[in-house]
Amino acid sequence: MRLLLIFVVSVSADLNWWKTALVYQVYPRSFKDSDGDGIGDLKGVTEKLPYLKDTGIDAIWLSPIFLSPMRDVGYDISDYRKIAPEFGTMLDFEMLVRTAKELGLRIILDFVPNHTSNESEWFVRSQKSDPHYKDYYIWADGITKEADQEMLPPSNWVSHFRKSAWKYSEERGQYYLHQFVIGQPDLNYRNEKVQEEMKEVLRFWLDRGVSGFRVDAVNVLYEADPKNYGGRYPDESRSDDPSAVPDDYEYLKHIYTRDLDEVYTTIYDWRQVLDEYTSKGEYKFMVTEAYADVEHLMRYYGAEGRNGSVPFNFGLVDKVNKDTNVVEIKAIIDEWMTKMPAGKVASWVNGNHDQPRLASRVGTNRVDAMNMLALILPGIAFTYQGEELGMTDGFISWEDTQDPRACNTDDPVNYWKHSRDPCRTPFPWDGSLNAGFSTSDRTWLPVADNYKEVNLETEITALKSHYKFYRDVAAIRKCDAIQKGRLDVKALTESILVIVRWIPNAEAVVAIMNLSENTGTVDLSNMEMLTVKLKVVASGVDCNGFENK
Structure with a gap:
């Protein structure tokens, strides 16, 4: 594969920070362990x-760091206002925010609004029918079969x-309803008390200096209102997936x-809360996670005069x-750019903690191109x-598996088909014990087998590496052409994209992707915006040479 990046040097643009931000997702459990317990932490x-x-x-997006029994590695929150002890203390968090600001970095928190832990005080009181918390969650009576008086769940969900x-x-x-782990009861957003409670959670962290939020699983916040279905939750129909059981x-x-x-x-309401703080000097950012079709995603941007969020583009x-x-x-690029409302900001995602790693999904020879x-x-x-x-998925045995999505299969043979653990292995800082992630004898997940070859120290010292190319492109990203320039995308062949x-x-700035293994000639003479000779300033690991004619 041949991959080139060409550009003319410029001065970086002065835009609102979030509109062209390069955001890095830190999965704290796997980033860096400071105290030798095998778990990454805030320090x-x-x-x-x-x-x-x-x-x-x-900006840095932190996966959940809040108090939790960790049945879903922190996405089951028992207290939105406390730090999980395995990650540190509130003082550690405040030091993180302060240090980040000194370096010109911003902190974005993972906001998990759909559910809490069943160990949350809210749920404990709701389960006891405490008047204030009684309707904080989705509760429903079971359905009794008349024949044998067997009680069934309220619906087939x-x-x-x-x-x-x-x-x-x-x-x-x-x-109670739990759209995820059993220990993650769904909150009831038809209760105004819940809506106000969650707005106060946002304010709590905004008061502590965060620059915004990534909102988890937002498209499942609401379920059908039983008032519209005779007081019952309606069954859902069979999908078209023949392989599903x-x-x-x-x-x-x-x-x-x-x-x-x-x-x-609800998203528009949360945007209004963030706007209260934006007016104080810094734009407060919100990005929403929803695996949905493009038409649904576009609605997150806002409607009828109300501002919304930036939806993840997966x-x-x-x-x-x-x-x-x-x-x-x-076609993927064109679909988003043409359907996105005028004046809004696009987003581009190559991976996250729920998906196979980029290199495992597209191949190590395409990592540079996709980045x-x-x-x-x-x-x-x-x-x-x-x-x-260019990290690849690590191998995680059934015995070492932590992901409840895999554990719930009860299948030590095929569990890996559902596991997200392979993309969550510790960050490889160097080729020493535990890849320099921890001094512990045992880390919460084993490090990837190839950490001695794929690690930061090795890639920094190499003549060419995925990291060096990424860093070079990130530097080029600061120029005016990227910050506020126009866009033109051309597929010259099935393997060459300009x-x-x-x-x-x-x-x-001209970026050339060649996804084939063959060299080729790229003719840019018909691009009217390119009126001067160009200079190669960055090239991918597998780019062995370039001749400018």
Whole structure:
């Protein structure tokens, strides 16, 4: 594969920080362990902030760091206002924010609003029918079969993590809804008290200096209102997936449990809270996670005069693999850019903690191309920790598996098909014990087997590496042409894609992706915006040479 990046040097643009931010997702458990317990922590993140600054990162998105029993590694929150002890203390968090600001970095927190832990005080009181908390969660009576008086769940809804989405509480005598792990009861957003409670959570962290939030699983905040269905939650119909079995989430069409209209109004309300703080001097950013079609995603931007969020664009994650050609990649770019409302900001994502790693998904020979693409396109780019190194998924045995989505299969043979642990292995800082991540005899997940070859120290000292190329492109990203230039994308063949960012009569950046193993000639003479000779300033690991004719 041949991959080139060409540009004319310029001065960086002075825009609102978030509109062209390079955001780096830190998965704290796996980033850096500062105290030798085998689990990454906040002090470890603070220690490595200079690395992120030197790499060209603008903001850091932290996966959940809140108090939790860790049944879903922190996405089951028992107290939104406390730090989980394995990650550190509130003082550690404040030091992280302060140090980040000194370096010109911003902190974005992971906000998990759909559910709490079943150990949350809110849930404990709700289960006891405490008047204030009674309706904080989705509770419902079971359905009794007249023939044998057997009690069944309120509906046939299935959890994302398999099996029924309803769990019976002996104490309350009702079922509660959990669209994810059993220990993650869904909050009831039809209760105004819940809505106000969550706004106060946002304010709590905004008061502590965070620059925004990534909102988790936002499109499942609401379920069908039983008032509209005779007081019952309606069953969902069978999906078109022939391989799914009744316990699988994919077995049903989720028309009553996701993408409901009320979701967008709630997002607009949260944007209003953030705007209260934006008026104090810094724009407070919000990006929303929803695996949905493009039409649904566009609604998150706002409507009817109300501002919303930037939705994650997972097109490069969901639709790009080792066999994808550049015509298909161009179609992904064009779809988002043409359907996005005027004046809004695009986002580009190559991976996260829920998906196979970029290098495992598209191949190590395409890592540079995909990283370059996300960083060169207009808008916000998101990088999951380790993608800049070309990390691949690690092997995690059944005995070492932590992910509840895999554990719930009860299948020591096929668990790996559902596990997210392989993309969550510790960050490889060097080739020493535990890849320099921890001094512990045992880390929470084993480090990847190839850490001696794929690690930051090795890539920094190498003549060419995925990291060096990523860092070079991140530096180029600061120029005016990328910050505020126009966009032109051309698929010259099925394997060669040309992306041009330019400012008329000023400067241009040209990124060339060649996804084949063959060399070729690229004719740029028909691109009117390119009126001067260009200079090669960065090239990928597998680019062995370039001749400028």
